[in-house]
Amino acid sequence: MLRLSKLTDYATVILSHMAKNGKQVHAAIEIASITGIALPTVSKILKLLVNANVLVSTRGSKGGYGLARLPEKISVATVISALEGPIALTECSISHQGCEQASGCGIRSNWNLINLTIHNALESVTLADMIRPTGAPEEIRVPVASLFR
Amino acid sequence: MLRLSKLTDYATVILSHMAKNGKQVHAAIEIASITGIALPTVSKILKLLVNANVLVSTRGSKGGYGLARLPEKISVATVISALEGPIALTECSISHQGCEQASGCGIRSNWNLINLTIHNALESVTLADMIRPTGAPEEIRVPVASLFR
DNA sequence: AAATTCAGGACTATTTTAGTACTATTTTAT
DNA sequence: ATAAAATAGTACTAAAATAGTCCTGAATTT
Numbered sequence: 001m002l003r004l005s006k007l008t009d010y011a012t013v014i015l016s017h018m019a020k021n022g023k024q025v026h027a028a029i030e031i032a033s034i035t036g037i038a039l040p041t042v043s044k045i046l047k048l049l050v051n052a053n054v055l056v057s058t059r060g061s062k063g064g065y066g067l068a069r070l071p072e073k074i075s076v077a078t079v080i081s082a083l084e085g086p087i088a089l090t091e092c093s094i095s096h097q098g099c100e101q102a103s104g105c106g107i108r109s110n111w112n113l114i115n116l117t118i119h120n121a122l123e124s125v126t127l128a129d130m131i132r133p134t135g136a137p138e139e140i141r142v143p144v145a146s147l148f149r
Numbered sequence: 150m151l152r153l154s155k156l157t158d159y160a161t162v163i164l165s166h167m168a169k170n171g172k173q174v175h176a177a178i179e180i181a182s183i184t185g186i187a188l189p190t191v192s193k194i195l196k197l198l199v200n201a202n203v204l205v206s207t208r209g210s211k212g213g214y215g216l217a218r219l220p221e222k223i224s225v226a227t228v229i230s231a232l233e234g235p236i237a238l239t240e241c242s243i244s245h246q247g248c249e250q251a252s253g254c255g256i257r258s259n260w261n262l263i264n265l266t267i268h269n270a271l272e273s274v275t276l277a278d279m280i281r282p283t284g285a286p287e288e289i290r291v292p293v294a295s296l297f298r
Numbered sequence: 299a300a301a302t303t304c305a306g307g308a309c310t311a312t313t314t315t316a317g318t319a320c321t322a323t324t325t326t327a328t
Numbered sequence: 329a330t331a332a333a334a335t336a337g338t339a340c341t342a343a344a345a346t347a348g349t350c351c352t353g354a355a356t357t358t
Binding site: 176178195196206207208210211212213 | 333
């Protein structure tokens with residue numbers, strides 16, 4: 001499975017909760033209790049999202065976290081790279097040093113093409129798309145069964 | 150990083166070696182010595198690829214492994230799912246049981262859309278594409294820098 | 299000044315992945 | 329027939345990555 005880490009999965013849950021509720025500020029402990037994710041884990045995720053400029057934080061009592069911009073302006077690609085670093089399938093797409101096959105490897109640029117395609121796909125989906133009501137018929141254009149051939 | 154396992158990476162190296170050499174049959178030990186991957190690991194990968202009908206094997210002396218069909222007919226998606234199982238970003242896209250947020254989670258069908266997009270991207274690239282000479286200018290249509298924003 | 303809340307970093311435990319070893323089975327060649 | 333060559337299958341071990349926790353410090357509000 002081409003897997004996303006659990007933390008990234010949590011991040012999407014947290015962010016969609018924040019995007020759904022119009023509230024400006026959410027304390028970490030509030031998010032933890034609503035989502036059922038342990039507080040230290042929630043804090044860790046929120047911190048990473050602040051560093052990636054997806055969230056803004058305010059300290060002190062009445063403080064908390066809020067979206068840095070409109071959900072329409074937050075792409076899934078941004079969220080994933082905030083949690084996991086650059087989006088790339090192979091190690092050599094990020095750094096090609098230490099690859100003993102560097103010279104004989106004619107695959108690299110082709111991997112880059114694939115990475116780019118995937119990145120574009122993830123860039124085109126925003127947080128606003130994620131919180132749209134599930135299963136809206138016009139959203140599903142292709143039979144999902146084809147995924148598991 | 151949206152990572153592929155090392156074994157999958159190895160698999161693409163092994164398969165492109167096999168696709169480049171017109172030879173019909175390659176012994177596991179020959180592949181190991183050429184690619185520099187340890188023999189037991191090579192065997193493991195080759196077996197998985199046979200199970201996924203990407204390769205065919207013949208036993209006995211003069212035996213070995215060969216491509217089950219033309220490189221044009223072997224997609225990257227097939228290779229990845231042979232090594233890692235179904236291509237999906239989130240656990241709940243594969244099995245949704247045991248997800249305590251099952252009812253309140255409106256994200257699932259949107260993840261499926263993303264998964265589908267990525268799957269299509271990977272399905273459209275074949276082994277034949279992977280062994281094309283690297284860096285052919287017409288292949289690179291978008292600046293790679295945009296990948297690492 | 300006290301209470302609340304985020305910031306940052308270090309640490310531990312768990313899970314996943316990679317790699318190894320061994321035995322059985324099949325086919326070819328002598 | 330028999331030996332050699334090669335894959336098939338299974339179980340096990342070790343290493344690495346990930347997830348999760350904890351603690352101390354800093355900022356803001358009341």
